[in-house]
Amino acid sequence: MSILEKLKADHDKVREILKQADELVAKFPQVNEEQEIRLMKKLISELEPHSKAEEKIFYNALRQKDKDNLNPYEGKEEHALALQVLKALQKGNLEKSKRTAKIQVLKEMLLHHIKEEEAKYFSQARKCFDVKELDKMGEDFTKEKKKIIKLKKY
Numbered sequence: 001m002s003i004l005e006k007l008k009a010d011h012d013k014v015r016e017i018l019k020q021a022d023e024l025v026a027k028f029p030q031v032n033e034e035q036e037i038r039l040m041k042k043l044i045s046e047l048e049p050h051s052k053a054e055e056k057i058f059y060n061a062l063r064q065k066d067k068d069n070l071n072p073y074e075g076k077e078e079h080a081l082a083l084q085v086l087k088a089l090q091k092g093n094l095e096k097s098k099r100t101a102k103i104q105v106l107k108e109m110l111l112h113h114i115k116e117e118e119a120k121y122f123s124q125a126r127k128c129f130d131v132k133e134l135d136k137m138g139e140d141f142t143k144e145k146k147k148i149i150k151l152k153k154y
Contacts, residue, residue: 002134003058003141004122010050011114017043018107025107028100036099040089047086047110048152051079053144057137062121065128071121078113082106 017039024036059072085106089099125134 001138002131003137004125004134006138006141007050007054007058007122008118010046011118013046014043014050014110014114017046018110021103021107025100025104029096031096031100033096033099036103037090040086040103044083044086044090047079048083049145049148051083052148053141055079056144057141058121058125061133061137062124062128066124069124071117071124075113075117075121078109082110082113085109 021036021039021043024031024039055072055076059075062069062072085102088094089102089106094102129137
């Protein structure tokens with residue numbers, strides 16, 4: 001599988017978690033804090049290994065091919081912001097309205113990031129790399145992601 005297929009598969013998992021988050025947010029003010037925190041832990045266990053492996057394998061390759069393209073730099077900043085919000089959400093010390101609002105903003109930010117990445121970044125990658133290179137990046141992405149998961153013990 002190419003890296004683009006693997007990234008898309010991960011994005012689909014994140015979209016599913018965000019759909020569940022949307023269902024929880026819709027219950028506000030009768031939200032269940034434990035459910036929200038549990039769902040955000042699930043999200044970070046998907047998102048953190050994905051984003052770190054993606055930055056190392058995919059974004060670095062894009063930067064090497066096209067140094068003047070801001071996409072990989074923007075993507076890395078979006079990852080950092082999303083992970084920062086997720087870590088804050090896991091602490092469980094936010095009042096209900098702030099926590100639910102953060103989840104809503106995080107959801108919107110991640111959906112925008114995924115949409116932009118699948119349109120712009122994937123298009124750029126198809127222009128810069130051949131099928132063999134994309135497949136090799138897919139293998140490297142999988143190895144890197146497994147290494148991160150093992151280190152973090154998700």
